[in-house]
Amino acid sequence: xxxxxxxxxxxxxxxxxxxFDVSFEINEGEAFGFLGPNGAGKSxxxxxxxxxxxxxxxxxxxxxxxxxxxxxNIKQDVGYLPGExxxxxxxxxxxFIEFMANARKITDMTRTEQLKELFKVDTSKExxxxxxxxxxxxxVVTAFMHNPxxxxxxxxxxxxxxxxxxxxxxxxxxxxxxxxxxLLSSHIFTEVDAxxxxxxxxxxxxxxxxxxxxxxxxxxxxxxxxxxxxxEDYQKFIENTxxxxxxxxxxxxxxKLSLTDQKMQEFFTELxxxxxxxxxxxxxxxxxxFMDFYDRKKTVAAGEENLRYGLH
Amino acid sequence: MFSKPIFKQSIKTNWKLWAIITIIASVILSGxxxxxxxxxxxxxxxAAKGTxxxxxxxxxxxxxxNLENFYKLIGLILGIVYVVFTANTLVVSEVDxxxxxxxxxxxxxxxxxxxxxxxxxxxxxxxxxxxxxxAGLGASQLKYNNVTGYPITEDIEKASETLDKxxxxxxxxxxxxxxNEQAMRDAAEARDMDLDAYSxxxxxxxxxHSYEEAAKIITDERRDIxxxxxxxxxxxxxxxxxxxxxxxxxxxxxxxALKAGASVQGISVNEYRQFLADEITALKAEKNEENKGKSQxxxxxxxxxxxxxxxxxxDSSAKALNMNSAQVKDxxxxxxxxxxxxxxxxxxxxxxxxxxxxxxxxMVSSARSVDAALEFDTETYFWLSLGLLILILAxxxxxxxxxxxxxRSGLALAIGGGIPFAFFLLTMVQQLMDDAPVIxxxxxxxxxxxxxxxxxxxxxxxxxxxxxxxxxxxxxxSNVIFTxxxxxx
Numbered sequence: 001x002x003x004x005x006x007x008x009x010x011x012x013x014x015x016x017x018x019x020f021d022v023s024f025e026i027n028e029g030e031a032f033g034f035l036g037p038n039g040a041g042k043s044x045x046x047x048x049x050x051x052x053x054x055x056x057x058x059x060x061x062x063x064x065x066x067x068x069x070x071x072x073n074i075k076q077d078v079g080y081l082p083g084e085x086x087x088x089x090x091x092x093x094x095x096f097i098e099f100m101a102n103a104r105k106i107t108d109m110t111r112t113e114q115l116k117e118l119f120k121v122d123t124s125k126e127x128x129x130x131x132x133x134x135x136x137x138x139x140v141v142t143a144f145m146h147n148p149x150x151x152x153x154x155x156x157x158x159x160x161x162x163x164x165x166x167x168x169x170x171x172x173x174x175x176x177x178x179x180x181x182x183l184l185s186s187h188i189f190t191e192v193d194a195x196x197x198x199x200x201x202x203x204x205x206x207x208x209x210x211x212x213x214x215x216x217x218x219x220x221x222x223x224x225x226x227x228x229x230x231x232e233d234y235q236k237f238i239e240n241t242x243x244x245x246x247x248x249x250x251x252x253x254x255x256k257l258s259l260t261d262q263k264m265q266e267f268f269t270e271l272x273x274x275x276x277x278x279x280x281x282x283x284x285x286x287x288x289x290f291m292d293f294y295d296r297k298k299t300v301a302a303g304e305e306n307l308r309y310g311l312h
Numbered sequence: 313m314f315s316k317p318i319f320k321q322s323i324k325t326n327w328k329l330w331a332i333i334t335i336i337a338s339v340i341l342s343g344x345x346x347x348x349x350x351x352x353x354x355x356x357x358x359a360a361k362g363t364x365x366x367x368x369x370x371x372x373x374x375x376x377x378n379l380e381n382f383y384k385l386i387g388l389i390l391g392i393v394y395v396v397f398t399a400n401t402l403v404v405s406e407v408d409x410x411x412x413x414x415x416x417x418x419x420x421x422x423x424x425x426x427x428x429x430x431x432x433x434x435x436x437x438x439x440x441x442x443x444x445x446x447a448g449l450g451a452s453q454l455k456y457n458n459v460t461g462y463p464i465t466e467d468i469e470k471a472s473e474t475l476d477k478x479x480x481x482x483x484x485x486x487x488x489x490x491x492n493e494q495a496m497r498d499a500a501e502a503r504d505m506d507l508d509a510y511s512x513x514x515x516x517x518x519x520x521h522s523y524e525e526a527a528k529i530i531t532d533e534r535r536d537i538x539x540x541x542x543x544x545x546x547x548x549x550x551x552x553x554x555x556x557x558x559x560x561x562x563x564x565x566x567x568x569a570l571k572a573g574a575s576v577q578g579i580s581v582n583e584y585r586q587f588l589a590d591e592i593t594a595l596k597a598e599k600n601e602e603n604k605g606k607s608q609x610x611x612x613x614x615x616x617x618x619x620x621x622x623x624x625x626x627d628s629s630a631k632a633l634n635m636n637s638a639q640v641k642d643x644x645x646x647x648x649x650x651x652x653x654x655x656x657x658x659x660x661x662x663x664x665x666x667x668x669x670x671x672x673x674x675m676v677s678s679a680r681s682v683d684a685a686l687e688f689d690t691e692t693y694f695w696l697s698l699g700l701l702i703l704i705l706a707x708x709x710x711x712x713x714x715x716x717x718x719x720r721s722g723l724a725l726a727i728g729g730g731i732p733f734a735f736f737l738l739t740m741v742q743q744l745m746d747d748a749p750v751i752x753x754x755x756x757x758x759x760x761x762x763x764x765x766x767x768x769x770x771x772x773x774x775x776x777x778x779x780x781x782x783x784x785x786x787x788x789x790s791n792v793i794f795t796x797x798x799x800x801x
């Protein structure tokens with residue numbers, strides 16, 4: 001059953017800004033990564049899910065309830081971590097926690113205390129005197145204090161040091177294991193890679209691709225770079241090979257190609273007929289995948305092409 | 313609809329500015345009241361009669377009139393400062409900075425958020441002006457005792473020392489001064505009068521007080537009688553002191569009124585009856601006198617020539633006494649000096665009795681005008697205070713509207729603060745310039761709070777209704793807009 005549904009949502013701010021026909025759905029207990037460069041439309045989509053903005057077209061719902069019309073109702077089950085660390089003025093951390101607890105009608109503060117302990121946050125100071133990291137931790141505590149079933153996290157680890165980032169990732173994994181539904185928006189590959197089951201990549205307001213994280217990791221496609229001993233060997237290989245060779249570098253006597261595991265034997269038989277300087281596998285990661293989309297100059301088609309061949 | 317956490321948070325973020333403005337406004341209003349110089353303004357106003365300043369000073373001849381500049385300018389600008397910045401902090405600055413996202417990530421509805429914030433602004437403004445008004449009321453009561461009782465003037469202060477009675481008690485039992493020769497002398501001196509003039513003055517004051525008390529009782533009695541009579545308006549039922557002065561016979565019809573009046577005079581009911589009978593006869597005689605006219609003196613004193621004659625008497629007295637006219641004017645008893653009298657009689661052809669009466673009359677009427685200036689009309693004060701409150705509420709609705717309409721704090725401040733400040737500047741120009749263009753009146757909503765009309769008991773109600781309507785409409789619109797708008801959070 002999908003807990004979060006985004007169907008063909010369009011919001012046009014003009015000048016090419018906004019989100020266009022964005023669709024995805026997140027099932028119960030699933031961690032969904034929302035990856036894209038700054039300004040790609042991640043926050044805009046989340047803003048619509050939270051009911052801050054009204055879509056020009058399309059529908060968004062959480063738990064089957066409309067994100068705009070039932071905005072307040074939905075929040076019972078949602079923990080939201082805003083991307084911006086802007087807190088109400090003139091409050092200490094404790095006052096802010098108290099405010100959020102009252103607003104959520106929480107009386108039992110044990111979980112809040114646990115969270116404060118887990119993230120080692122000192123909440124007694126005035127918020128404006130806190131460091132970026134402490135503010136982020138404070139936001140985390142208030143987002144999770146009511147033990148929500150759905151987590152919507154906008155750039156959750158920016159501003160945290162590596163130790164806290166790791167602790168946060170562990171926390172998210174624990175939440176996930178408890179069956180929480182998670183939407184995590186980020187431009188940091190590692191945290192999405194580490195936590196998410198499925199990843200949508202958004203660029204210029206358009207979702208360009210949705211991939212299963214496991215699919216990517218267990219891809220049977222392998223890419224290799226080969227340098228031949230001489231130009232003759234290079235020539236000979238190219239003329240006789242049955243593989244398609246997308247990248248040829250005659251000056252260096254190099255080629256890049258990709259093949260499936262089944263073709264591995266054939267590939268080495270071919271190579272045995274020529275002299276080779278070296279052969280290296282090009283590891284494919286989410287980061288590589290993402291970088292193709294990150295580069296605004298490249299078209300969406302080029303990115304998908306690269307995904308197919310896993311080449312650079 | 314109402315959200316307690318939001319309300320508490322609004323208080324936490326805004327109470328400091330609220331407290332500062334409330335204290336400043338209270339102190340300034342109290343200062344206006346305590347610092348009011350009744351005698352000073354009375355003499356300045358008299359001196360400025362017919363000059364360009366007269367219109368500026370005309371309102372200052374009473375304690376409440378003197379407050380007009382507070383209600384029109386200082387009270388207004390302080391209120392504007394509070395509402396402009398508070399309206400900005402409450403909504404748009406939270407939207408612009410993004411902190412509204414935290415509030416809206418809880419199950420509190422947008423409509424509750426904006427409703428609670430409107431309510432905070434409205435209630436805080438109301439509380440502010442209630443406190444300020446009470447401070448003014450307290451200051452006036454402490455300084456002049458004129459809110460709950462009769463004003464304490466210098467003669468009462470002096471006599472209270474002589475008689476060893478409290479000022480408040482003495483102000484309600486003025487006959488005690490009359491009964492004590494030493495007290496009379498001290499009191500007369502305190503008011504710059506001789507014994508003659510002062511005893512006329514005191515007699516008049518006591519008489520008016522007795523009529524005032526009687527008027528209250530008669531009005532109460534009539535209220536009981538006409539309670540269910542729909543034809544009788546409040547104004548018809550009410551009997552004022554002025555009506556009794558013209559027709560004292562009405563008191564004779566009510567035993568309670570007689571008792572009240574007699575107790576003010578410090579005499580028995582029967583004596584008071586006699587006193588009233590004498591008054592009625594005197595009033596009739598006065599009327600007849602006017603009709604018949606007396607031909608004995610060479611020069612007649614009429615309303616028209618009274619001031620000119622008085623000036624002539626003052627000038628000739630000053631000459632005879634080797635002083636300047638201003639000195640004599642400040643101390644009119646000097647006219648009664650034999651040398652001065654002689655000179656005045658020669659200069660004006662008035663007889664001795666006429667001049668002395670004239671001097672007494674001048675002293676008494678100047679003292680009575682000072683008393684009148686110190687009177688505290690609770691009803692007028694209430695309307696001035698309520699009017700300012702409604703005006704500030706209307707202005708706050710403009711700022712609040714701007715705060716919900718715009719998403720950028722700076723823009724909201726420019727519009728939501730610029731409009732109220734423009735209103736203030738227009739009001740200031742009108743208030744300080746005698747020949748301000750009439751069109752300015754129509755460019756600012758402050759005109760709807762007509763202090764002149766309130767002070768003159770004129771028609772001012774519709775202006776306040778209009779201001780209230782502006783406030784209601786803009787607050788309602790703000791609530792609708794905020795519930796429906798896209799928030800850039």
